[in-house]
Amino acid sequence: MVRVTDAVRPRLARAAGIVRPRLARVAATARPRVARLTRVAKPQLARLTATGPNARSWQYGAGAATVGLALAAGVVTVAGPWDSTGQRTAERDRATALERTGGGDHGRTADSSRTSDTAAGAPRPAPSAASVLVGLGGGGADVVVKSAPNALPTGAGVASVLTPLLADPVLGARHAAAVVDVATGRRLYGAGAGTGLTPASTTKIATAVAALSAMGGEHRLTTRTVLEPDTRELVLVGGGDPTLTARDDDGAGWAGLRTLAASTAAALKKRGLTHVTLSYDTTLYAGSEVHPIGPNGNLARVTALSADEGRPDDSTSGPVTRVPDPAADATRTFAAFLKADGITTTPPGPSKATTRAKSLASVSSPPLSVLVERMLTNSDNDIAEALARHTALATGVRADFAGGGAAVRARLRKLGLPTAGVRIMDGSGLDRQDRITANLLTALLVKAADPARPDLRPVLTGLPVAGFTGTLADRYADGAAGVVRAKTGTLTGVNALAGTVVDQDGRLLAFAFLAAGTTDPGAAQAALDRAATALAGCGCR
Template sequence: MVTVAGPWDSTGQRTAERDRAVALGRPGGTDHGRGSGASGTSSGSPRPAPSAGAVLAGLDGTSAPGGIKAAPGDQDLADLLDPLLKDAPGLGGRRAAAVVDLTTGKRLYGLGSDAPLTPASTTKIATAVAALTALGPDHRLTTRTALEADTGEVVLVGGGDPTLTAREDARGLASLRTLAGKTAAALKKRGVREVTLSYDTTLYAGTEMHPIGVNENLARVTALMADEGRTDDSTSGPAPRVPDPAADAARTFAGLLKQHGVTASAPGPSKATGRADTLATVSSPPLAALVERMLTNSDNDLAEALARHTAVATGKPADFDGAGAAVTARLKQLGLPVGGARFHDGSGLDRTDLISPDLLTALLAEAADPARPQLRPVLTGLPVAHFTGTLAGRYTDGAAGLVRAKTGTLTGVNTLAGTVTTPDGRLLGFAFLANDTTDAWAAQSALDGAATTLASETP
């Protein structure tokens, strides 16, 4: 059953799910290669998700191995979920929920499901859908160097790729070291061994500082950075950030040029002209892989970058307001129930963001639609209960491997949205939002309990 529901990724998370499922005597998955990384981390180059057309072709229950069944239209989940969601004291003063059949998109359960609440990081599901529809799953983010023929200035042009890395082991990401080597080689062919270096961040507009201010969950949002401006060796999660990621990346680039025999001046901000000749380029993994990484690790820097790229692709200003407007516009074009939704960032760190459970489950249903294979990474990127990403430390019971969901946590906000496989082989989408919570652990436990109930007790 898990084979049909997909997905698998380069961390080997389907291997873990298969092993766990066998141990529980539940339907299992397929091993498509083992990774060496620990749960919740990326090992090697992330790969694009398989086509939804192939993986989800049998969701009507007629041609799929294991026979995934559509949920009965008259199924009432209220008796199961109301005590866990409507009556649970740990979920604070405002709560809303929805459960849908991902085969048909029909809502099976609703608790104020059209009420927009603060979604926290479940916002990233909307960002993912908007970016994939605006740019396509094969799109790559390119960082380049350009030579100004008139002045001899070399410009490091930011392409809005926060995964650009200066580490020796690039792990399949775009490498600043590779860019420096290729740039130095191109300069030497021109007989140039000393340059004036500058950097260009003009792909983005507006303020770089998120409304939350200086925060270890997010660097300044700029079109040029290396390793998300982290000052430690971490690749995900909170970490101290450099004050100016673009300037820091340019200084690092200057040092790398020197290692290749090219001396560069202290870099300063500039803008590459249309007359500049491109010297070298490096590109990110495909957008499909970036979306998976963003969702699995709840990567705020990547989320803000993808929201801005959505704005660039749709002709809107690449700032916080323009990115929010671009995401909203893309969802409206898909005919989704945007209603009172508000997007003030791409990551969900902004407490003024608003999304309803109806919209979140509609996004999941859209991603499960075989007619939209470009949205498949939205599902493949969801953390796997007990195994990967932000769910690696949760679900130690029988729901491990059967729930895939994006988490959301801010002070007073706890949310969860994703997919669940029921005991009889149905694939459901759910969204649980709780605002004004006072006990984060109790709220998280209540949401996990509701998802576990769907996985283990759905009639």
């Protein structure tokens, strides 16, 4: 448990003062409906966990589903996610965040996409919060609608709240917005919602949906070693795992080069080999490794083999000058680990493993569902570009920047999502040529909440929690902390915010705000936060 210092206690108390009155109000109106919702939810939950696609990933969030259905009626709109010990994870993360110094936002540099450390240090997946597991049962959403007909938000109500806020001049010359009631799928608000604007890092929502739909949440990325017969050439074969680490694994579950080296050394010794020629294979990906925007501290060279995202220091997120050749650097580190295990090697060079090579050892990433959550929570550009390439590979498209973007758009079109006016050039949103509509962003979020698509749920559970995690850890401290979950997006002249919010009546709303031509990024960010906070604060009837 996190130690709460005297400096932190007053801020936690202030946050609690905001949360408790709302919780009490909502709980008082919800109690009569809890038993009825629970009776409806349990049979459907049992069916989904037994037969739904990607059953193992679904079981990860199954325990929260009944609570989520009750929450849709307004039981615990601000309680936040819980960990396995019963401690409120978001509160723990926030307490840690308040004790940390430094930024949760690398958007302060020009032409960058936002990212952040998680509050507890190294990036971790966001917890699956009950507040986003809403309407999962076949009848769950209908029960919510019928149980509180007077609590339904209206288009006129939403417009009366948002229109004056989005007219703020700090949002630039062009902006677009959309709001959708997740339970009904009904659009409540739209302003330029079909116009494609530069989305910045909100592009990652599209990348996440495409990757999960193409590969499934249990898919893992494997790095392996093979031995070429008769030549004693050991090849380290990159599997495109952006979370591969050369650091000591602290139990986070990331694949480690040290572990791979130990297993490889043991396999070589069984064959009587203690000296080998070392090579590395990065041919899984095609095309240029350098993003079209050029070298940028927010993204390493995109290669099928790298360790710790090519970071030369102990950082886990944020902009930093990356190593010039991540694959060669990772292989040199691997050679050092082999040497410590009694295997000497030649200086490594690039190669390609043949079909005759014998497999020696391998390590695999956490499930794709975890990678998606980490990508969204921390706005991780390296993971985003890797997932776009893997989406291309899974769908038979060339695995380069253009192919990844095309594959993502094709998957969205296959899902029946509105792709008119949409152009996706990369997976991260760093490319200023990207164009995404507010309509698509809200449709992606609604699709991720579809009871028939539990495989897409990590798109919702990975969204940063306002005031608690990821790129929203230092925002909403005195506003809608805990009830807004959203992906941020920032480039020079561009500000975006897309996610979900629980309103005063317990309705889960999906929203997307895009602003272009902004000149004061701090003011524009604050304006978007005010709009999201207003949605949380109204019943909008």
